[in-house]
Amino acid sequence: MTDAPVRIGLAGYGFGGRYFHAPLLASTPDCEFLGVVTTSPERRKQIAGELGRPAYDSLQELARAGAEAVAISTPAATHIPLAQEALRLGLAVVCDKPFALDAASARETTELAERLGVPLTVYQNRRWDSDFLTLRRLVAEGALGTLTRFESRFERFQPEPGPPAAGGGTLLDFGSHLVDQALVLSGPVERVYAEMRSRDGGEGSEVGLDEDVFVALTHRSGARSHLSGSWRQGAPGPRFRATGTTGTYVVDGVDGQEALLVAGASPASEGERWGIEPEQRWGQVLRGDHAEPAPSARGAWDLFYPAFAAALRGTRPLPVDPWDAVTTATVLDAARTSATTGEVVRLP
Structure with a gap:
C-alpha cells in the first residue's frame, strides 16, 4: 500500500x-x-x-x-x-x-x-446532491415518520434539440440517477410500471430517442417511488416531494453543483463554500398548514x-458498488418493457 x-x-x-x-x-x-x-x-x-x-x-x-x-x-x-x-x-x-x-x-x-x-x-x-443528502438526513432523524412515497423529477423545458443522443435517451440518462436514488432511499424493488414518449422525428431530432418518461416503483419495504424525466415539461414540478407518515419534505430546483462547474468554478476555487446552498433554496418540511425550513446539507460531489x-x-x-448499477440497469430494463407492453413488470 x-x-x-x-x-x-x-x-x-x-x-x-x-x-x-x-x-x-x-x-x-x-x-x-x-x-x-x-x-x-x-x-x-x-x-x-x-x-x-x-x-x-x-x-x-x-x-x-x-x-x-x-x-x-x-x-x-x-x-x-x-x-x-x-x-x-x-x-x-x-x-x-x-x-x-x-x-x-x-x-x-x-x-x-x-x-x-x-x-x-x-x-x-447525484447521491451527493445537497437535496438528496438533506432528505436522507430527515429520514434518518425520523422527521417524516415512515417514508411512504418518494416523488423525484429531472424535468426541463428544452424541446429542441431535446435529449442528447450521447446519453442514450431520457430513461437511461435521467433514469439512471432517479432510480439509483430511489433504491438508496427505499431499497429493493418488487414491481415496475412505466410510460415513455419518444421523439416525433421533427427537424433536428432523432427518431426513437425517448424524451419523456414516468416510472413507478413499488419497493419491498412498501414505499413507492414515482420518478419523472422530461425534456418537454413547461412547468417542472418540485425536485423532490417525499411523503412520510408524519410529514412531507418538498424542495424545488436542482442542486447547484452542476451550475458551479459549468460556470468554471470548482472545489479548488470555492474551498469551504463548495456545495453550500443559499437559504432561499432550502426545502421545507410540511405538516398541513405548518411549514418549517429544512436547512440544506452541503452538496458533496467533491467527496x-x-x-x-x-x-x-x-x-x-x-x-x-458496481452491483448497485446492475440493479439500477435491471429496473430500467423492466421500465422499458413495461412502457412497451403497458403491463406492470415484477422483479424476482
Missing part, C-alpha cells in the same frame, strides 16, 4: 468529461490527473488550452504513461466496451452513468472486474474521487 496520489486519466471530453469530471479530478489532492484520452482535434485544443495536460490516443497509451485508473465519460453506447478494455489493461475504472445500455452488459462487466481483481465503480454523483482514491489504496470501500 502507498499514500501516493492515484495516477488517473479521463476518457472523453464532452460535456460530462469537461464539466463533471475534469474539474473534480484536478481539485483532488489524492489524484494525479494525467490527461485525457480523445482523438478529436477540437477536444485536444480544448484540453491543451483549458487543462494544460496531454491528450492520449488510446487507453493503451494512457496505461503506458503510468495510469492506474481511468474515468470514462464518453457516449453511453461506448461505456461497456471501454470499461472492459480498461479492466483488461489493469486500469481501475470509474464509469459514468448510464453504466450500460442493459442489465446483461452491466452484469457481465461487473463479473469481469471481479474475475480480474480490478476495481470498478460507477459515477452516481467522490477522494473516496475512489482511498478505495484503491485499500482504506475504504468503493464509493458506489
Whole structure:
C-alpha cells in the first residue's frame, strides 16, 4: 500500500468529461490527473488550452504513461466496451452513468472486474446532491415518520434539440440517477410500471430517442417511488416531494453543483463554500398548514474521487458498488418493457 496520489486519466471530453469530471479530478489532492484520452482535434485544443495536460490516443497509451485508473465519460453506447478494455489493461475504472445500455452488459462487466481483481465503480454523483443528502438526513432523524412515497423529477423545458443522443435517451440518462436514488432511499424493488414518449422525428431530432418518461416503483419495504424525466415539461414540478407518515419534505430546483462547474468554478476555487446552498433554496418540511425550513446539507460531489482514491489504496470501500448499477440497469430494463407492453413488470 502507498499514500501516493492515484495516477488517473479521463476518457472523453464532452460535456460530462469537461464539466463533471475534469474539474473534480484536478481539485483532488489524492489524484494525479494525467490527461485525457480523445482523438478529436477540437477536444485536444480544448484540453491543451483549458487543462494544460496531454491528450492520449488510446487507453493503451494512457496505461503506458503510468495510469492506474481511468474515468470514462464518453457516449453511453461506448461505456461497456471501454470499461472492459480498461479492466483488461489493469486500469481501475470509474464509469459514468448510464453504466450500460442493459442489465446483461452491466452484469457481465461487473463479473469481469471481479474475475480480474480490478476495481470498478460507477459515477452516481447525484447521491451527493445537497437535496438528496438533506432528505436522507430527515429520514434518518425520523422527521417524516415512515417514508411512504418518494416523488423525484429531472424535468426541463428544452424541446429542441431535446435529449442528447450521447446519453442514450431520457430513461437511461435521467433514469439512471432517479432510480439509483430511489433504491438508496427505499431499497429493493418488487414491481415496475412505466410510460415513455419518444421523439416525433421533427427537424433536428432523432427518431426513437425517448424524451419523456414516468416510472413507478413499488419497493419491498412498501414505499413507492414515482420518478419523472422530461425534456418537454413547461412547468417542472418540485425536485423532490417525499411523503412520510408524519410529514412531507418538498424542495424545488436542482442542486447547484452542476451550475458551479459549468460556470468554471470548482472545489479548488470555492474551498469551504463548495456545495453550500443559499437559504432561499432550502426545502421545507410540511405538516398541513405548518411549514418549517429544512436547512440544506452541503452538496458533496467533491467527496467522490477522494473516496475512489482511498478505495484503491485499500482504506475504504468503493464509493458506489458496481452491483448497485446492475440493479439500477435491471429496473430500467423492466421500465422499458413495461412502457412497451403497458403491463406492470415484477422483479424476482
